[in-house]
Every structure is written in structure tokens, then in C-alpha cells.
Amino acid sequence: AVPQREQWTGQVGFILAAIGSAVGLGNIWRFPGVAYESGGGAFLIPYLVALLTAGIPILFLDYAIGHRGRGSAPLALRRIAGKFGEGIGWFQVAITAVIAIYYTGVLAWAASYFVFSFNEKWGEDTTGFFVSDYLQMPTDGSVFTLDFVPGVLIPLVIMWVAVLLILGAGVVKGVQRANIIIIPLLAVTFLALVIRALFLPGALDGLTAFFTPDFSALANPGVWIAAYGQVFFSLSIAFGIMITYASYRRRKSNMTGAGLVVAFGNSSFEILAGIGVFATLGFFAFTHGTTVDQLEGLTGVGLAFMTFPAIVSEMPGGGWAGALFFGTLVLAGLTSLISILEVVIAALRDKFALSRIQAVASVGVLALLSVVLLGTTTGLIALDTIDQWSNNIGIVASAVVMSVVVIWVKGKGGELAAHLNTVSTFRVGRAWIFFTGILAPAVLAYILIARIVDLIQNGYEGYPGWYLGIAGWGIVALMLVAAIVLPLVRWRHDPDNFDAWPST
Numbered sequence: 350a351v352p353q354r355e356q357w358t359g360q361v362g363f364i365l366a367a368i369g370s371a372v373g374l375g376n377i378w379r380f381p382g383v384a385y386e387s388g389g390g391a392f393l394i395p396y397l398v399a400l401l402t403a404g405i406p407i408l409f410l411d412y413a414i415g416h417r418g419r420g421s422a423p424l425a426l427r428r429i430a431g432k433f434g435e436g437i438g439w440f441q442v443a444i445t446a447v448i449a450i451y452y453t454g455v456l457a458w459a460a461s462y463f464v465f466s467f468n469e470k471w472g473e474d475t476t477g478f479f480v481s482d483y484l485q486m487p488t489d490g491s492v493f494t495l496d497f498v499p500g501v502l503i504p505l506v507i508m509w510v511a512v513l514l515i516l517g518a519g520v521v522k523g524v525q526r527a528n529i530i531i532i533p534l535l536a537v538t539f540l541a542l543v544i545r546a547l548f549l550p551g552a553l554d555g556l557t558a559f560f561t562p563d564f565s566a567l568a569n570p571g572v573w574i575a576a577y578g579q580v581f582f583s584l585s586i587a588f589g590i591m592i593t594y595a596s597y598r599r600r601k602s603n604m605t606g607a608g609l610v611v612a613f614g615n616s617s618f619e620i621l622a623g624i625g626v627f628a629t630l631g632f633f634a635f636t637h638g639t640t641v642d643q644l645e646g647l648t649g650v651g652l653a654f655m656t657f658p659a660i661v662s663e664m665p666g667g668g669w670a671g672a673l674f675f676g677t678l679v680l681a682g683l684t685s686l687i688s689i690l691e692v693v694i695a696a697l698r699d700k701f702a703l704s705r706i707q708a709v710a711s712v713g714v715l716a717l718l719s720v721v722l723l724g725t726t727t728g729l730i731a732l733d734t735i736d737q738w739s740n741n742i743g744i745v746a747s748a749v750v751m752s753v754v755v756i757w758v759k760g761k762g763g764e765l766a767a768h769l770n771t772v773s774t775f776r777v778g779r780a781w782i783f784f785t786g787i788l789a790p791a792v793l794a795y796i797l798i799a800r801i802v803d804l805i806q807n808g809y810e811g812y813p814g815w816y817l818g819i820a821g822w823g824i825v826a827l828m829l830v831a832a833i834v835l836p837l838v839r840w841r842h843d844p845d846n847f848d849a850w851p852s853t
């Protein structure tokens with residue numbers, strides 16, 4: 350008998366894994382700063398519009414493709430949209446492979462900082478500590494230096510081993526089990542952190558700064574672009590992740606109901622993070638006799654590894670707050686990393702009929718690259734550039750092309766809507782097809798073009814053009830090559846036979 354494709358044990362396993370993927374660094378260090386800079390309380394309007402008109406509709410599209418196509422991104426998309434669809438799937442696989450290389454690095458840093466929290470090892474000059482002492486970035490302007498940095502290398506290797514072990518254990522015993530353990534733990538550490546922040550002096554001023562609406566921001570197209578970008582990244586859509594996870598659901602499953610739980614769960618997490626982060630920043634401003642709008646380093650790496658350690662040093666019981674914060678980052682990021690890598694593993698298995706263990710071993714190549722790039726003094730430079738291109742160009746392009754090809758070119762909107770409606774509690778219809786096939790791709794195409802033009806005209810962070818040509822455009826070109834070449838390679842199983850599954 351042909352072995353069965355792996356399956357979640359039920360609705361809860363799937364929902365937890367999907368929330369695990371969605372809730373990540375983006376909720377904690379991206380949303381608060383983006384919202385603050387894009388109209389504060391007023392940002393909730395474009396954010397909700399983006400969520401309802403593009404985020405949730407495309408989340409449902411991912412689910413429908415994965416569940417109907419019952420395969421990894423390239424296989425499911427091939428079944429729905431032919432060879433061209435398969436190419437889109439490989440493009441998504443390439444993006445996740447690239448993201449995994451540096452995402453693991455950030456997790457390793459957070460793990461180091463979790464340990465550093467207990468004796469506040471970063472001292473007074475938190476920026477200097479991070480850049481010079483911890484990352485050991487070259488100060489002479491050199492870009493590629495391959496000196497290993499043991500302080501980064503060791504947690505990085507541990508992270509890779511941990512995540513590959515989880516993935517090697519399979520969908521149920523690895524991915525699902527890890528999420529069942531981590532998500533409740535994450536909820537506890539995160540809530541403890543937010544509640545702690547609310548009781549700090551100055552917290553209220555921070556919240557006021559965060560929520561005070563600037564309605565004039567709504568007239569700024571940049572604010573709407575920021576809202577769509579945040580929703581996309583935050584829901585992990587158009588990365589192939591939700592296609593892959595949906596393919597592990599039983600044939601009769603309530604997809605849209607689960608999707609709404611995941612989407613609103615992710616948003617709640619995000620808004621709570623905004624409250625926690627700004628309460629903390631309010632405290633920081635208060636202790637420095639200044640106001641939140643004077644502070645710098647309110648998002649991303651700067652917030653987590655420079656600003657936050659500085660704040661923690663001034664907090665009573667700060668070591669604990671630091672440990673909670675970095676612990677939360679590690680837990681949130683780990684479940685996202687698992688989902689990113691499962692996209693690659695599932696695709697390799699489907700195409701080349703590999704066992705799970707063989708596929709996990711192949712992913713070891715990514716681990717090696719990651720260790721060489723991020724475990725050395727080259728680290729941060731490659732990271733921000735690759736992140737910029739893969740997230741802002743790659744993902745948005747993938748979303749636009751996927752919707753246009755599936756809904757317009759192949760005309761699959763009705764079929765996919767009917768598929769979702771067979772069992773789901775929340776029914777989709779014309780409005781869904783309109784949002785997924787027309788409105789979302791139109792907005793996203795606009796965002797994409799605006800970004801490409803901006804990057805061509807203004808470069809990025811002052812880096813030299815040759816460097817951006819390699820680390821930015823070159824990476825996207827490689828993804829395109831994967832998208833063109835891999836569909837030409839022969840499938841080791843008949844992709845049209847839904848019963849031919851690789852063994853486990």
C-alpha cells in the first residue's frame with residue numbers, strides 16, 4: 350500500500366502550528382514601531398482594512414491551494430495552476446530557504462541575550478556591546494571577513510541542531526508537538542512581560558504616544574503601504590508556508606474558521622506587543638527626563654539588541670524582564686523558523702521522493718551557509734540587505750503573481766471558493782474572489798513597483814552598488830532561476846496522482 354501523507358492529528362494541532370508560524374519577530378519588534386511611525390492609533394484603520402481586504406483573503410487562498418492541491422508549494426500550485434504554478438511554488442521555496450539562513454542567526458542572538466540577561470552582560474554601552482563585543486563587526490569598513498565569532502557560532506549551531514531535530518521528527522511528533530509545547534509557554538512569557546511593562550513608571554505616557562491618533566497620516570499613501578506590508582509579513586502569507594501547513598489537514602476540514610482564529614490571534618498578539626513595547630519605552634523616556642518621540646531605535650534589531658538592553662539595565666528586576674523578553678523572542682521565532690524550513694523539506698520530498706530524514710539532511714546545506722555567513726564577522730551586513738530584498742521584493746512579487754495566475758489566468762477562483770465552502774463554517778464567495786484576484790494584487794503591485802523604483806533610485810543604506818547587486822538583486826535573480834529551472838526537472842512521483850506519496 351502507498352504510505353499516507355502526514356497529517357495533523359486535528360484542528361487544534363493545525364491552528365497552533367499556524368499561529369506559531371504567524372506570531373514571530375514581526376509581531377514583537379516590527380508592528381509597534383511601524384504603527385507608531387504611521388499614525389499611531391489612526392494606523393489601526395489602514396491596518397484593519399489591509400487585514401480584511403488582503404491579509405485574510407490571501408490567507409484563505411494559501412489554505413485553499415494547499416488543501417485542494419494536497420502538496421508542498423510547488424506540488425500544490427502545479428496541481429492548481431500547471432507548470433507556471435510550480436515555478437511560483439519554487440520561487441516561494443527559494444525565499445524561505447534564504448530567509449532561514451539569517452532568521453536562525455537572529456534567533457541565535459536572542460538566545461545569547463537570554464543568557465546575558467541574568468547578569469546584564471551588555472553593560473552601559475549596549476550598542477557598542479552588540480556591534481563590537483558580541484557581533485565583532487569589522488570597523489574598517491570591510492564587508493566579507495570570514496573570522497569565526499564563537500559567541501555567535503555556538504548558539505547558532507545549537508539552534509540549527511534543535512530545529513533540524515524537531516523537523517526530522519515529522520509533522521505530528523516534531524512540528525505539532527513543538528508548537529503544542531511552545532505556544533502556551535509563549536503566551537505566558539509574553540503576557541507576563543506586557544503586564545510587567547504596564548506597571549512601570551511612565552508606562553501611560555508611552556501608551557499615549559503609541560495610541561494618540563494622527564488622522565492626517567491616513568492621507569499618506571506610504572502609511573497604507575506600510576499597513577499592507579505589515580499584514581503580509583505578519584500573517585506569513587505567500588511564503589508557501591500556509592500552503593504547506595494546509596496540505597497536512599484532513600480532507601474534510603474547516604479551513605476558513607481556523608484561518609480567522611489564526612488571523613485574529615496574530616493581530617491580538619501584535620496589538621498587545623505594541624502596548625508592551627510602548628509602555629516600556631514610556632518608562633525609558635521617563636527615566637531620562639525626555640519624551641517617547643525623542644527616542645531612537647524603536648524597531649527591529651535596534652529595538653531588541655540595543656534599546657531594550659539599555660532599558661532593562663534601568664529597570665528594577667531588569668534581569669528578569671530581559672530574560673522574559675529574549676525568551677519570548679526565541680520561542681516566537683523558533684516556531685516561525687520551523688514553518689519556514691518545513692516549506693523546503695516538504696517541497697524536496699514531494700519532488701524528489703526523499704524520506705523526511707534525507708530532506709532534513711539536505712537542508713543541512715542551508716545550515717552550513719548560515720553558519721559561515723552569520724557565525725563570522727560578516728553577519729549583520731548581509732542580513733539586513735537580504736532581508737530587505739527577500740521580504741519587500743520577493744514576497745510581494747510572489748503574492749501578486751500567485752493571485753493573478755491562480756484567479757485570473759487559470760480562473761480557479763470559483764473552484765477554490767467552492768472547495769473552501771464544502772466544510773468551512775465561514776463561507777466565501779464573490780467578495781473573496783474580488784479581494785484576492787483584483788484588489789489585493791492591484792495594491793501589492795503598486796507597493797512592489799514603488800519599492801523597486803525606490804531601491805534603484807536611492808540604493809539601500811548607502812551600500813555600494815556592486816554589493817547590492819550581489820546581496821540584493823543577485824539573490825532575487827537566483828530565486829527566479831530556481832523558479833524557472835526546477836519545473837523542468839522530472840518529478841519522481843506522478844504529480845497528478847494524489848495517492849502517490851513519498852514514504853516517511
Ligand code: PHE
Nearest residue numbers: 371373374375376583585685
Ligand atoms: N510572520 C512572522 C512574523 O510576524 C514572520 C515570518 C515571515 C515567519 C515569514 C515565517 C515566514 O514575525
Ligand code: NA
Nearest residue numbers: 371372373583
Ligand atoms: Na506575525
